[in-house]
Amino acid sequence: MQYKAVKGFKDILPYQVGTWNRIESEAKRIFELFGFNEIRIPVIEKAELFARGIGQDTDIVSKEMYTLKDRKGNFLAMRPEATASVIRAYIEHKLYNVYQVQKLFTIGPMFRYERPQKGRRRQFHQINVEIIGDPGPRSDSELIAMIMYFFSSLGLNDLILNVNSLGCLKCRGPFRTELKGYLKRYFSHLCPDCQIRMETNPLRVFDCKVETCNQIIKDAPSMLDFLCNDCANHFDSVRLYLKQLGVNFVVNSHLMRGLDYYTRTTFEVQTKELGAQNAVAGGGRYDNLMKEFGGPDTPAIGFAIGVERVVELLEENAVQKEEGPDIFLAPLGKEAEDKAFIWLQELRKSGLKCEMEYRSLGLKTQMRHADRLKARKVLIVGDDELIKGKGIVRDMISKEQIEIPLNNIVDELIRVNSLNS
């Protein structure tokens, strides 16, 4: 019986990990500059947390959540996103007592039972960022500027930033009524799901992937025409600050995002290169979620980057050269093998990346292995060398060979390693 990974779940292979590490370390470097701290949260939560936070009528909750019952009958879910968990943690640990504005990020796997395709998996990874505690438009603009800076620092400069405002509960009401009226006119052309959504949560019709619904929603009323004064001013300021920060964007009044918790600013970073799954990051303000979860009335804004999609965009560099060992030890004969095994450990402790074969092999085979591992240099030591107290170091690029004394082998190899090949 040969096992395969579960559909939609993928291995990240050694030759791909370099790109992942680059993305994550660049994110950490930049977030630190902007004053963010890391938080790590569990991958499983009570299912209700997501139903309440993201919204019962969203696809994520109603169709895509991996749920399970534990032995005590608790209804749990593998997290489909991180925001609800971060807010749960903020309230549970009273992080607001530490410092009122908390800037947090977290990196890890999320789970959604979606149909796998290019750029879409059932286990995928997000770099998730939240600013909790500041209501002002400067936070919105700064956060968006940070995400664009992150992408450009990875060399991704052709991304399109879409921004929109979803208003607040006050102005969303009249918009919902107007939208519902509009959708009613096309009721018989809506897909069965959207016919229900029209009644329960008409904004979710914007998420529908069915072509006829897409056509209908194209001419739907715009939320921006319904913003109350406060929300309109907030959105004006966000756009102004973005311009001041030199961030290019397009206003997309149909950007509704697939989660119910958003208020005011929403945004999505899109690419033309990944086909249907074109969003590499998305987020927005969610000023009511904290209260909804029983916490203090605290505004917040955040976003999540889809790491798989960024990896795909960086695909050119994804097949990164694995760094080979600095030194490959090639002993010949039992005595040399025993010595080399000890040297190997000492060399590693002194900071050199070293390898050797544990099987007794001829020199030719060992050289072939060194080559395959992309070793930069090989130390050859056989019986003759042991008697002479001198080993041979072969540079695998220039093919030059030199002799080095064996009595101080670690220092000698550090010296040799520092010579340019």
Ligand code: HAM
């Ligand atoms: P989201 O738009 O659902 O937002 O996901 C953010 C990003 O995760 C997407 O833009 C996409 O790049 C990636 N993504 C989503 N689903 C998949 C999938 N099945 N396979 C691969 N990548 C995927 C959120 O999750 C919000 N929690 C973001 C947020 C944080 N809003 C406020 N704070």
